[in-house]
Amino acid sequence: MGKVYLTGAGPGDIELLTVKALRLVQEADVIIYDRLANPDILKEAKNGCEFIYVGKEDSHHTLPQEEINQVIYESALQYETVVRLKGGDPLVFGRGGEEAIYLNERGIKFEFIPGITSAIAVPEYAGIPVTHRGITVSFRVVTGHESRNKEYSQIPWDNYKTDDTIVFLMGLHRLKHISKKLIEIGKSKDYPIAVISRGTTKDAKTVVGTLENIYEKAKDLPTPALIVVGEVVNLREQLSWFE
Ligand code: SAH
DSSP states (O other): OOEEEEEEOBSSOGGGSOHHHHHHHHHOSEEEEOTTSOGGGGGGSOTTOEEEEOOEETTEESSOHHHHHHHHHHHHHHOSEEEEEESBOTTSSSOHHHHHHHHHHTTOEEEEEOOOOHHHHHHHHTTOOSOBTTTBSOEEEEESOOOSOTTOOSSOGGGGGSOOEEEEESOGGGHHHHHHHHHHTTOOTTOEEEEEESTTSTTOEEEEEETTTHHHHHTTOOSSEEEEESGGGGGHHHHOOOO
C-alpha cells in the first residue's frame, strides 16, 4: 500500500513550487493533478510516472469530488508514491482535508505538503501586499462562491465592515454581487478593489478600480482570477513590479 502526498503546486509560476514538492514530484509513481496546477511541473516527473487529470474548473467540477477521492484511493492501492497535486496550497479552498479524511478512513497514509497560496502570492506579484504597516492589521481569505441554497448566505457580510484586506477566491463570476454587498454594508463607492487574472504567470493581468466601477472594468478577465479589496490596493502604484 502506498502513501499519498497532498501537495501544493503553488500559484502558477513554476519556480514557486517548494523544494519538498519538487522532490515528491520527481519520486512519484503517479501524479493526480488539477487544472490549476501548472502542467509544466509534470515535466519534472521520472520516466514511467503515470499522470491522471482530474481537472476542476472553479465551480463546475469535471469530476465529482467523490470520484476524485476514489481515484486517489485506488492509486494508493496500486502505487508506492502517490502525489496529489493541487493549485496553491492544498488546504486553502483545495478540499485537501476532505481527501485526507477519505484516505484516513480507509487506512491509507498521507502527508500534506504546503504550497504557496494564490491568496497571498498573486496580489504580491501584482504589487499588492495583503498587510502593510499603518494600513491594515489583518487579512481575510474568503470564497466568492456561495451556496446555491438561497435560504441563507454563507458569507457573513456584516463581519466585513472592518478595514481588513479581503481576498476573494473563486469570485470573478460574483464580482457584481460582491462589490454591491460591500457597498451595502457601508464601504464607500470609491473603496479600492483589484481583480488579478492568471497571477504569477506570463499572462498575468491586474485591473484596479473602485467598488462602483470594478465590474465593468474587470468582468471579462479570464480565469483563474481573484479579487483583492482594501486600501492596500493603492500601494500598487509604488510596488507594481511584475507585469
Ligand atoms: N488552493 C488554491 C485555491 C483554490 S480555489 C490556492 O491556495 O491558491 C481556486 C481559486 O484560486 C480561483 O478561483 C482563483 O480565485 C484563485 N487562483 C488560483 N490561482 C490563481 C492565479 N494564478 N491567479 C489568480 N487567481 C488564482
